[in-house]
Amino acid sequence: MAPLATPGASSPSETTSADLLRFAAIGSVDDGKSTLIGRLLLDTRQLFDDQLEAVAAASRRRGGPALDLSFVTDGLRAEREQGITIDVAYRYAATMTRKFIIADCPGHVQYTANMATGASTADLALVVVDVTTGLREQARRHACIAALLGVDQMVVAANKMDLVAWRAGPYERVRAEMETLARRLGIGACTVVPVSALHGDNVVVPSSAAADYYDGPTVLEALESARAGSWSAAQGAHAGTAARLPVQWVLRTGTGRAYAGIVDGGPLRVGDPVVVLPAGLATTVTAVRTYDGPIAEAPVGISVSVELADDLDVGRGDMIAAEQDPPQVTGDLEATVCWFGATPLCSGDRFRVKHTTRVGPARVVEVRSRLDVHDLSLAPASELADNEIGVIRLATGTRLAVDPYRANRVTGSLVLIDEATHATVGACMVGPPSIGPLGLAG
Template sequence: MDILRLATAGSVDDGKSTLIGRLLYDSKAIFEDQLAALERAGAARGSGHADLALLTDGLRAEREQGITIDVAHRYFATPRRTFIIADTPGHIQYTRNMVTGASTADLAIILVDVRKGVLEQSRRHAFLASLLRVPHLVVAVNKMDLAGYEQAAYERVVAEFAAFAAKLDIGDLTFVPVCALHGDNVVERSINMPWYDGPSLLRHLEHVHIASDRNLIDARFPVQCVIRPRQAADPLLHDYRGYAGQVAGGVLRPGDEVVHLPSGLTSVITHIDGPGGPLAEAVAPMSVVLRLDDDLDISRGDMIARPGNRPRAAQDLEAMVCWMSGERPLTAGTRLLVKHTTATATALVGDLRYRLDVNSLHRDTEARALTMNEIGRVRLRTARPLFADEYARNRATGAFILIDEADNATVGAGMITGLP
């Protein structure tokens, strides 16, 4: 079975945590003791039903305030597919957490309260999902029970959201009317909305096609570490030299000719070792060990690729950056560390091209700084070349994080938009 990574987003109190809880509950992915605890919590609040939102709202502050603060991950599976769910916050002050949760998602679910329509945070998260190149977007129009399950109320939200989405780069957009609290159209089709002829949310998640979303053309293998088991009991392993990492693109097979960067020396893959033994091929995002025909000087941060299809070696990067630090703003001349795949390099911010208003999509070219949760286009100059692709081509080799040299804190996340 393949794995679908999905993230929920939307404004505060639109029902993101409740929707995930309903998915887990109706798909029988909750243990009995968990269900009993949720029922006790619901009874204590006088709701008369299990408080499903507590499945993901695990922090004490989240339970007290009834909001999501941090990103919570939940796992479940159906006979057709395995799911990894990231429940991301809706609060504007936790936008950086939403970026973190959606950065690796194959699909994003944006919840919209049918009574409130498309709010500022709904637009903000739709734009962020588009910026992060999440291939599939599902708009779950929630709380249909509070609108009497009326088709007109649902269609008003659809028209409003579609008008805003037309300004964004969204490849696949789907709308589903749901009631997360009662389970309408979440796992099973609802009898309360006979006018809706589409699939339930879970059925759509099970059948959405994601295989073609992955880059199977550009072979990219950032080296994480070199494995030399010198103390191995097996004498055959005394000469073992393997290069461990996670495939970031393309398909790798034994017998393939590859090039090592930065040296430019070529070799041939002799073996690919996985957790269970030798493999006939490796694709993203598998973690494997490559063995080569030649003993090359390869170390962490280097890249293995195809001789005729190499990433760009660049020191000047144009990137969209989401600034996450509340301690200090991002300004021209700021010195930071860039963590790109397995490589780390010192970088200097050249200039801030513009700050983006994610609500109006207006570019403020007069801006001189980015503060926490703001997004803008910047130019970076790194101390040594990075082997990168544009983010639109490869999300793994086109993304990076920015680190404060003083305290090693992650202060920004970036997506490469231009290479020289």
């Protein structure tokens, strides 16, 4: 594996956007997550009159309160009938300062794949905890999976404060619990806000009810001031990588070829010395373009095409990487896997893997261990059941240019594809589980 901390790797934070925050909303069933999201949308005026009327009508039909905000987010018939969330729902909100993409994630263990889908691109987790019960199993599990997927900021809504008469005790208990959890998960930023989603206190509109013991931000203020655009960058204190451009598409220009894709890790500039991987050919970037014209530097997250000084054999699935800090090229990986298959994952199982823009065959050489999400320990294991997380060794039939997941979410991730059905059955992160300040030993 490449070293975790790479001197000279540039930070993407200067070039990624500050005005788009993606966050995953997570929590145990009945802690009020749907109501909190509904409240956030209502009070930032994202809901239209006809949508509100539909929510009011649904509330009336089910004999609940006049405006049950949880109906804003539950979309599928089965979800409304069962009162649960099955799949991620995406919601959008915009304020004066930011656009938010909200992945409203399901709580049940059997929907872990959907939760991971929502968390995999999140900059932050919004965790809803019921102060009358404290942190429960589902929310703990979800916070753990979010951290594993690289989420390193957390805003906690200590919800239902109205039910405990806004007393400090229950809030402080949740705050202590969540700060401890955040420390264990290696989540550096954790803000715990006392709220009542039902009444709208401290979600968007500040409340004085907790003034005696809380002078922090509302949930919205915490979301507006969080670090944005970090999902594809390094986690927390870990060093990131320099520029990587997985080649998606080759454009034939009048003068030659241009290699198109999204740049990650760090910006790519005209004149940068680069290597084309896995072949390892060295060359130089001679042009960076968007459709609208040439630019001097490709910022992280932006679709560009680049031209190279030498006439090389470069195609889809190859990676153009900064020469100074290239990824490791290997066909033998240790990875943390979230397994979603119907039958257990065992050594010898064969798949197709997709890593960046490259697809090829792979074989599980060994299932090594299983992660216990309660105590974050790894125990030896020889197979993984549906929704379990563990560490495996993977042999790939084509060499891949990989970085540790904690250094780069794009070049450090791959999915396992069932060869018979083509379904996506596993999500792999290169390296041991990156939970906790230093990660766990594999």
